[in-house]
Every structure is written in C-alpha cells, then in structure tokens.
Amino acid sequence: MSVQARYRLLYDEKDSFIFKLPFSKLSLLTVTLPLVAFLFCIIYSIIFNFESVNKTHCNVYNFLPSVSSAIGGYSPQKEVWTWAIFLHAVPRLCIPIMYFQYNSEALYPRAFSIMVVASFLNTVENIALIVLSFYTSSDNYPVHRRAFITFIICSELYMLLLVYLHTRYRKYLTEIDKVSLNLKKKLVFINIISILVATYCFIRHNSSCEDYVYSFFAFCEYIVVLTNMAFHMTAALDFKNRHLHIYKCGVCLSPR
Template sequence: MASEARYKLLYDEYDTTTFVNITFDKIAWVTVGLPFVAFIFCILYSIMYNFESATFSHCHVYNVLPSISSAIGNFSPQREIWQFAVALHALPRFCVAAAYLQYHKEVLYPWALSMSVVACLLNVIENFALIILSFWTSSNNYPIHKASFVTFIIASELYMLLAWLLNKRCRKHQRNIAESTSLKWKKRLVLFNISCIITAMYFFIRHNMWCEDYVYSIFAFFEYMVVLSNMAFHMMAKLDFKQRNLVISKSGVSLQFDR
C-alpha cells in the first residue's frame, strides 16, 4: 500500500508538471506586438523601396499607399518578415483562444456557454485564415489568398461582435475595473472596425468603377485601420486577464491568478 501511495504521489506530481507559466501581459505583447511591428515594417519598407510597384494599380492612376496584400506578399524581405511574425505568434494565439474558453466558463451563465464555444471556433478560424493568406500570397496563389482573406474578415468580425456581446449581456459575475475598461474599448473597436470595413469597400468599388487618383490609397488606409483595430481588440486580453497567468501543463491550457 505504501508503495502504491508513493507511486500515486509521483504520478500526480508528474501529471501536473508545468511546461509554461507566463503572465498575460507578456502573452498579449507577443500575440499583438509581433504582427504589429511586422505590419508597420512592411508598409514603410514598401513605400520607401518598392513605391512604384507597391502602389501600382490596373488603371495606372497615381497612388501613395500600397494595399496590405501588396505590402506583405509581393516583395522581399517584407514577405519573409511578415510570414515569420505570423508563424511565431500563431501558437500563443491558439493558447489565448483556449484561455478565453475557460474564462467564459467561469464568468458566463451556463446557457451562454455554447455561444462561447462558437466564439472560440471563430477565433481559431480567424487565426488559421491569417496564416493561410500570409503564406499563400496574392502574387503566387490569388484564389486561395482571396478566399482566406474573406474568411479572415468574416471570422474576425463575427468573433469581435460575439465576444463583446457575451461579456456585455451574458455575464453572471460583476466585472472588475479592468474588465469594464476592456468592454468599453471592445465596443469602440468593433464599431470603428465595422465602419472602416464599410468605408474601405466603398473606396475599393469606387476605384474599380472610376479609376480616380488616390482613391485606391484611401482604400488602403482604411484597410490598415481594419487590421490595426483588430489587433487592438485582441490586445484587450491584457485587461481581461489582468493579474492572471497562462499555464500550459500536462493536463492542458489553464488560467491561474498570479501569486
């Protein structure tokens, strides 16, 4: 019996072995900081060193800003830097999606848990779509790039809306100050993001119909705003998980309060 007890104790210790224990402050900076820095680099480098090619459009009108697809996918070293950043941030993003699923189980009413699973799936789909559109660029496989880009936009919009609504309408626990601040910013970012998508679509259609100078650049600017507001929305995990750690152990991904 004594040997069985010792064996069980050793097994339990092994079973709860922690592989990763990191604060969400660091996770948030990694998951958002990597693509943010790469994104800004790709835009600026394309303007400085690939201006003519990056701002070229089929109507041969003058533009000053490259589209995102052109900046991140058509030139080197921008393409490689963007792909490296997206690949490096992907695993932490999946861990954050799992952490939000646990978080929603803690704070939402039981009847809303199925919607939290949908939100998690949308978050995962968004991440996969980002990976695909980054590695299958518009220059080497336009159909796959286009399909993954549309999937990314739809999944990200639905995820942001659902994540905001779940925390606005379906909570069983009162929000703390950080969570309240996060919710306010999520609402602003969702509305801003949707407004930018609508505006970008308008200028994209207008460019294709009338081929006016600078119109494609206006489209590109609002395209940037869509991506940056999406990044800012994901940065709200820093507030939602304030004073919590992301723990990866033999039993899976979990949230723990920082001690």
C-alpha cells in the first residue's frame, strides 16, 4: 500500500484529517517571505546606511553592500531578515519531506539512494540558512562563516542532484514538468557561474584593493541568492496540482 493510500485510510477510518492546503501556494509563500526581506534589506541599506555598509578593510569606493552586511549588520534590516527566516522555517523544513515523497512517486526505484542524499542535503541547507541568519557576521562571524559555507555547498549539490534525478530517472514528463526542469537547469547554471565570478571578485578585492570590485562581488552574491530562491520556487510548478494534507499523525501530498 502506498503512503498516500495509507493516509487516506487513516482519514477514512480514524477521522484524523485536520486540513489541506494547495502546496503550490505554500511554496510561493515560503520563498516570498525571504525574498521580500532580502530586497528590503538591500534597498534600505543603500538608502540609509550607504557609507557604513560599503566600507571594507581596503577603504576603497563601493556602491553595493555584501549580503552579510545588508542582512546582519544594522537595524531594522537584521530584525526584518531574522523574522522572515523564522516565519518561513517550519514550512521550509517540511519541503524536503514533501519532495522525497514526490520523488518516490515520480522517479524510478533505482534512484532511491540518490533521493535520500538529495533530501539530506536539502535539509542541511535549510538548517544552515537558519543558523547563518540568526548568527550574523557582526554577532558571531566564525559560526556565520561556517554556516554560510555549509549552505552554499549543500545548496549547490542539492540543486545539481535534483536536476540529475529528474533528467536521468524520471518515469515520465508532462509539459509543466519539462518547464520546471528547464528552469531548474538554467537557474543552476547561472547560480554556479555567479559563485565562480563572486569568488574571483572576492579574491581580487582582498589582493588588489580596487574600486568597485567588492561591489561586483556583492552583485554576484545577489544573483546567487535570487537564483537559489527561484530554484526553490519551481516547487510551485512541481506541486501545481498537489495539496498538503495535515493529519494528527503526519503529513502527506495528495493530487486532490
């Protein structure tokens, strides 16, 4: 008996059903919270904290703040970002479970071990995001730095694995599945290129101390963050016709 059938049985026999929610809407809401907070932090920092957020050890001119400086260095940016991450944390941590169930239905069984690894990476990515948001670079730089590195590594590996799984082991692809997969491929490509360019700019800034270089690094950081959010937002396409069913004893996805 499938997981979905077992949960239907619970609903029919034990009346354990609490409520259901369109998962596409939940996915959009989950990503919208940090997206709006991120844009607010960047814009507010540029308008009201321009000199301080753009200051680096080189004392050269820059016009864009780094992500860490914008979200964790000043108020109210720090509080807005922290609250956004706090509010979206629970549904975000549920998504790896939902994707594992979705992948179990959509992919061939021989991909099971890779699905487990992908779910683990997605979970660690989410936890690292929460940690780096609550331990900012100004509060605890060593913890923030380790969490940020963990987030980037797990994020990249997860995105690559998910694209690989749905390219190599997908049972069938509907038109909307094809759109979602193509979007994922493009976003992963842009994300990886942005990380490479950001790394180059960061090294060049620290070694040469040239004007604007750190700003280009910051811009590439923005692209990395936004493409990561957009990648996770494709869940709205993957789960377009699905509902999240909440039961007293668990959760599951259902096409109705």
